[in-house]
Amino acid sequence: MKRVIFRGQALPLLLLAPQLAVTFVFFFWPAGQAIWFSFLRQDAFGIRTQFVGFENFAELFADPLYIATIWNTVVFSVSVTALSMGVALLLAVLADRQIRGAQAYRTLLIWPYAVAPALAAVLWIFMFHPTIGLFGRMLNAAGVAWDYRLNGGQAMLVVILASAWKQVSYNFIFFLAGLQSIPRSVLEAASIDGARPARRFWTIVFPLLSPTTFFLLVVNLTYAFFDTFGIIDALTRGGPAKATETLIYRAYIDGRVNLDLGSSSAQSVVLMLAVIALTAIQFRFIERRVHY
Amino acid sequence: MARLRIENVRKSFGATQVLHGIDLSVEDGEMIVIVGASGCGKSTLLRIVAGLEAPTSGAVLIDGRDVTALEPPDRDVAMVFQNYALYPHMSVFENMAYGLRIRRLPKEEIRRRVGETAELLGISSLLDRRPRQLSGGQRQRVAMGRAIVREPKLFLFDEPLSNLDAKLRVQMRAEIRRLQKRLGVTSLFVTHDQTEAMTLGDRLVVMHQGHAAQVATPMEVWSRPADTYVGGFIGSPAMNLLEARLAEGGAAAALKAGPVLRFADGPRPGPAGRPILIGIRPEHVRRDGMAGLELALDLAEPLGSETVLHGRLPGGEALTAKLAGFPQGTSGSIRIALPPEEWHVFDAETGRRLDPL
Amino acid sequence: MATALAASRRRRRATAITHAILILGVILFALPLWIVLMGSTHDAATIGRGEVPLLPGAHAVENYAAAWTEGAARTTGVPVALMMWNSFVMAVLIAVGKIAISLLSAYAVVFFRFPFRMAAFWAIFITLMLPVEVRIFPTFKVVSDLGMVDTYAGLIVPLVASATATLLFRQFFLTIPDEFVEAAKIDGAGPLRFFWDVVLPLSRTNMAALFVILFVYGWNQYLWPLLVTTSTEVETVVIGIVKMIGSESNTDWNIVMATAVLALLPPVAVVLLMQRWFVKGLTDTEK
Numbered sequence: 001m002k003r004v005i006f007r008g009q010a011l012p013l014l015l016l017a018p019q020l021a022v023t024f025v026f027f028f029w030p031a032g033q034a035i036w037f038s039f040l041r042q043d044a045f046g047i048r049t050q051f052v053g054f055e056n057f058a059e060l061f062a063d064p065l066y067i068a069t070i071w072n073t074v075v076f077s078v079s080v081t082a083l084s085m086g087v088a089l090l091l092a093v094l095a096d097r098q099i100r101g102a103q104a105y106r107t108l109l110i111w112p113y114a115v116a117p118a119l120a121a122v123l124w125i126f127m128f129h130p131t132i133g134l135f136g137r138m139l140n141a142a143g144v145a146w147d148y149r150l151n152g153g154q155a156m157l158v159v160i161l162a163s164a165w166k167q168v169s170y171n172f173i174f175f176l177a178g179l180q181s182i183p184r185s186v187l188e189a190a191s192i193d194g195a196r197p198a199r200r201f202w203t204i205v206f207p208l209l210s211p212t213t214f215f216l217l218v219v220n221l222t223y224a225f226f227d228t229f230g231i232i233d234a235l236t237r238g239g240p241a242k243a244t245e246t247l248i249y250r251a252y253i254d255g256r257v258n259l260d261l262g263s264s265s266a267q268s269v270v271l272m273l274a275v276i277a278l279t280a281i282q283f284r285f286i287e288r289r290v291h292y
Numbered sequence: 293m294a295r296l297r298i299e300n301v302r303k304s305f306g307a308t309q310v311l312h313g314i315d316l317s318v319e320d321g322e323m324i325v326i327v328g329a330s331g332c333g334k335s336t337l338l339r340i341v342a343g344l345e346a347p348t349s350g351a352v353l354i355d356g357r358d359v360t361a362l363e364p365p366d367r368d369v370a371m372v373f374q375n376y377a378l379y380p381h382m383s384v385f386e387n388m389a390y391g392l393r394i395r396r397l398p399k400e401e402i403r404r405r406v407g408e409t410a411e412l413l414g415i416s417s418l419l420d421r422r423p424r425q426l427s428g429g430q431r432q433r434v435a436m437g438r439a440i441v442r443e444p445k446l447f448l449f450d451e452p453l454s455n456l457d458a459k460l461r462v463q464m465r466a467e468i469r470r471l472q473k474r475l476g477v478t479s480l481f482v483t484h485d486q487t488e489a490m491t492l493g494d495r496l497v498v499m500h501q502g503h504a505a506q507v508a509t510p511m512e513v514w515s516r517p518a519d520t521y522v523g524g525f526i527g528s529p530a531m532n533l534l535e536a537r538l539a540e541g542g543a544a545a546a547l548k549a550g551p552v553l554r555f556a557d558g559p560r561p562g563p564a565g566r567p568i569l570i571g572i573r574p575e576h577v578r579r580d581g582m583a584g585l586e587l588a589l590d591l592a593e594p595l596g597s598e599t600v601l602h603g604r605l606p607g608g609e610a611l612t613a614k615l616a617g618f619p620q621g622t623s624g625s626i627r628i629a630l631p632p633e634e635w636h637v638f639d640a641e642t643g644r645r646l647d648p649l
Numbered sequence: 650m651a652t653a654l655a656a657s658r659r660r661r662r663a664t665a666i667t668h669a670i671l672i673l674g675v676i677l678f679a680l681p682l683w684i685v686l687m688g689s690t691h692d693a694a695t696i697g698r699g700e701v702p703l704l705p706g707a708h709a710v711e712n713y714a715a716a717w718t719e720g721a722a723r724t725t726g727v728p729v730a731l732m733m734w735n736s737f738v739m740a741v742l743i744a745v746g747k748i749a750i751s752l753l754s755a756y757a758v759v760f761f762r763f764p765f766r767m768a769a770f771w772a773i774f775i776t777l778m779l780p781v782e783v784r785i786f787p788t789f790k791v792v793s794d795l796g797m798v799d800t801y802a803g804l805i806v807p808l809v810a811s812a813t814a815t816l817l818f819r820q821f822f823l824t825i826p827d828e829f830v831e832a833a834k835i836d837g838a839g840p841l842r843f844f845w846d847v848v849l850p851l852s853r854t855n856m857a858a859l860f861v862i863l864f865v866y867g868w869n870q871y872l873w874p875l876l877v878t879t880s881t882e883v884e885t886v887v888i889g890i891v892k893m894i895g896s897e898s899n900t901d902w903n904i905v906m907a908t909a910v911l912a913l914l915p916p917v918a919v920v921l922l923m924q925r926w927f928v929k930g931l932t933d934t935e936k
Binding site for chain 1: 664670678684688701749750758761763764779780783791792810839875890894902913
């Protein structure tokens with residue numbers, strides 16, 4: 001908190017005006033609308049609207065397809081998070097060693113950060129497409145019936161791989177920064193105390209990295225929930241047979257294609273609650289992590 | 293408890309050589325202080341003994357066993373770091389127990405040993421705290437405790453006192469010495485501080501540019517410095533080095549400042565006119581009524597019990613003298629004597645000590 | 650002597666393993682890019698046959714020229730040049746817009762006291778919890794009511810609020826010593842002058858770092874442009890390339906590959922060229 005400040009009340013409000021205007025018009029008003037619409041139902045022609053309370057929500061959770069979508073989202077998000085964080089941690093630990101060319105490795109590992117999710121999906125088409133993709137063709141040649149456009153499990157696998165691939169560099173940057181903030185002498189002390197590399201990693205490095213790990217956990221789950229829309233849309237469009245449909249994709253389809261405003265809004269509200277929960281967890285943790 | 297031998301250890305980082313063949317034998321229970329200015333290679337030597345760095349060539353032997361190829365966990369040494377390097381996520385107890393747990397000691401044994409060590413260091417009440425909740429001095433004790441509790445063959449200290457304030461440093465210095473004597477653990481102690489070196493070590497290794505300039509007891513280093521570097525490094529204010537030439541067939545020195553004075557302990561080798569340096573410590577410079585050399589003063593620093601005088605001799609050379617009390621008439625110039633029995637004679641070219649024939 | 654050699658040999662082997670895994674990682678990350686890069690230099694037939702060339706071909710110039718001027722003729726037919734321009738405008742304006750309005754808001758919140766100061770701060774802060782994905786249709790409705798569908802304004806304005814950037818600048822402003830403000834007051838400088846002469850120059854590094862992050866953010870937008878653009882006139886390249894793929898049978902894969910390379914280039918170049926700032930900025934924003 002600053003002690004020395006400028007006088008005036010009109011000026012600061014003027015300075016805040018653009019940000020607040022955008023925030024209210026494009027964030028709060030629509031968010032409020034989403035909540036309001038989630039309690040309404042329109043008839044088929046969009047003429048009459050009536051208040052239906054929590055009926056949209058009740059219907060949503062009674063829909064086995066929606067439950068399946070939740071399950072998809074969980075499998076997808078957990079896999080993407082675990083895979084991208086695991087690979088990133090391994091690479092960061094190695095790139096943190098004092099070896100020749102460490103800087104070059106770092107540069108060569110961070111560029112995928114800049115690739116748009118939808119574009120990452122396009123790149124992965126050329127890896128796993130059954131007729132024009134490198135590995136897709138190899139698999140088929142090897143006798144595996146590989147076609148992610150027909151096989152739901154395979155589709156999920158490709159979507160997970162592409163999503164994780166894109167996110168590794170982000171995690172890598174943070175893990176590397178976290179590793180570099182651990183004093184070298186602490187690791188040397190552990191080594192002299194008799195701890196071999198694996199033990200040093202699990203008893204010293206990993207615990208000291210836990211603030212970073214936790215932060216990334218939340219960020220990656222958020223990424224997998226929302227930012228992977230482009231990957232799913234470009235690779236599978238939620239198919240085959242909704243096998244790769246996540247919550248966000250379904251909300252989009254119901255609103256955009258099926259024009260079901262009530263249900264789509266109810267789904268938006270569910271997603272909002274998910275974000276709020278994730279953010280709350282993160283903030284609780286940030287308060288706690290001041291401790292070391 | 294063990295004997296340590298360092299045999300012809302060399303170390304290069306890329307093209308720069310930081311250690312030029314160090315040899316050292318440390319007896320069981322001995323405390324060796326490695327002292328030198330920053331960048332002299334003293335920390336590198338310690339880290340090689342710890343196994344944190346590999347020597348480019350040479351060998352390290354603990355109790356006659358060649359450990360050069362062993363990683364730190366296999367050497368059974370303990371080290372106290374300059375920044376203490378405590379594990380920030382562990383309590384004091386866990387910090388001290390860490391090495392014992394790795395060695396799979398029984399829980400009871402660990403509890404007993406940590407308890408005893410904490411008692412010894414007066415940190416029993418801190419066992420549940422985290423390092424960030426401790427003061428600098430307390431962290432220092434925990435770092436010591438973590439080393440002691442292991443009962444290692446060798447203690448390594450890497451400037452452990454340099455992050456403490458002056459008063460605490462003096463106190464911890466004495467405490468480390470007492471503990472080391474009591475436990476009888478062979479120790480290597482690295483410092484840049486000559487007072488620490490003099491007070492702590494059974495023997496000193498004075499390092500200079502990757503060489504061991506002298507290995508000897510503190511008193512010997514002080515009274516018979518092996519070269520001009522050691523002479524200047526140990527002692528405060530630093531030893532005066534005056535230019536001179538051999539005269540009278542090696543029996544006397546012709547000082548640049550004027551007088552020709554005979555050596556008190558016998559002639560030095562070499563032809564007449566050989567350039568030499570006469571070292572004399574400021575506290576050995578004496579005041580001399582009328583006959584002495586004239587010292588033109590430019591600064592007097594009273595320290596209470598004594599006064600440090602800075603001035604110039606007739607030839608223009610600077611000289612520092614430390615005289616008792618606050619002598620009267622210390623403005624302008626005074627007359628001084630340079631008693632030959634307190635001289636250290638060095639070869640001007642090599643800087644090595646020249647002893648009488 | 651021999652043992653010293655053994656030690657260094659063991660260390661060398663550990664280093665070799667480290668290099669091997671890192672190189673494997675680098676290859677794994679570069680492989681998709683390499684395939685696309687090589688594929689973009691072959692003709693449509695080669696790729697359509699599924700030969701997956703891993704070496705350069707002879708059709709680079711014509712593929713890139715065709716993509717640049719015509720796009721994928723058989724599907725969308727929008728020139729990549731136009732889409733790239735749209736992406737560029739969107740990315741730059743979003744980055745600049747977010748930085749500008751966040752700087753101003755953070756300045757107001759840190760250097761002034763006024764009614765509802767904390768309320769304003771929280772209002773901005775809470776937008777963190779409202780990503781565009783959770784308010785898709787109502788937001789689209791607002792934009793269409795304002796007549797901004799298929800315009801740059803519609804693409805950009807709803808995205809320029811930024812809680813992250815505001816928080817970063819606020820954090821940074823709090824580290825500016827009070828003495829600076831006092832000195833400015835003694836020199837008779839008003840708040841705007843202080844902002845212009847002191848705060849802006851001090852914020853340069855943060856602005857550069859944020860620019861990289863936000864440029865990439867803007868360039869890579871997918872869901873929002875998908876909603877608010879129907880006209881090809883304002884189509885961005887990330888949307889365009891997905892549309893190009895369309896149905897399998899009539900996709901010009903060589904053109905898609907060339908477009909992919911073009912679409913990757915600007916954000917990757919920005920990140921690599923400004924790597925130092927970018928890494929620092931990224932790890933700072935999330936604190």
